[in-house]
Amino acid sequence: MDVVTRLGKRVRYLRTEAGLSQEELAFRAGMKRSYLSDLERGTRNPTVRALGRLAQALTVHPGQLLED
Template identity: 80%
Template sequence: MDIIVHLGKRVRALRLAAGLSQEELAFRAGMKRSYVSDLERGTRNPTVRALGRLASALGVRASALLDD
C-alpha cells in the first residue's frame, strides 16, 4: 500500500477513535479542514511539520501515524 494512503487511513482511524470531526482535528492542529480531508483521502503529501501538529492534536507520537 502507498505510504500516503496508509497515513491517511491511520489519521482517519485515530481521529475517529478520539471522537473528533475533521473540523475539530483541523482546529486543534491549526490547519484547514480541507487539508485534513485531503490527507485522509491520500491525495496530499504532508510536511513533517503537519505530521507533528496532527500527532499533537490527536495526542499520539508522530510515529503512531505510520503504525499498523
C-alpha cells in the same frame, strides 16, 4: 498500499477513535479542514510540520501515525 494512503487511513482511524470531527481535529492542529480531508484521502503529501501538529492534536507519538 503507499505510505501516503496508509498515513491517511491511520489519521482517520485515530481521529474517529478520539471522537473528533475533521473540523475539530483541523482546528486543534492549526490547519484547514480541506487539507486534513486531502490527507485522509491520501491525495496530498503531508509536511513534517503537519505530521507533528496532527500527532500533537491527537495526543500520539508521531511514529504512531504510520503504524498499522
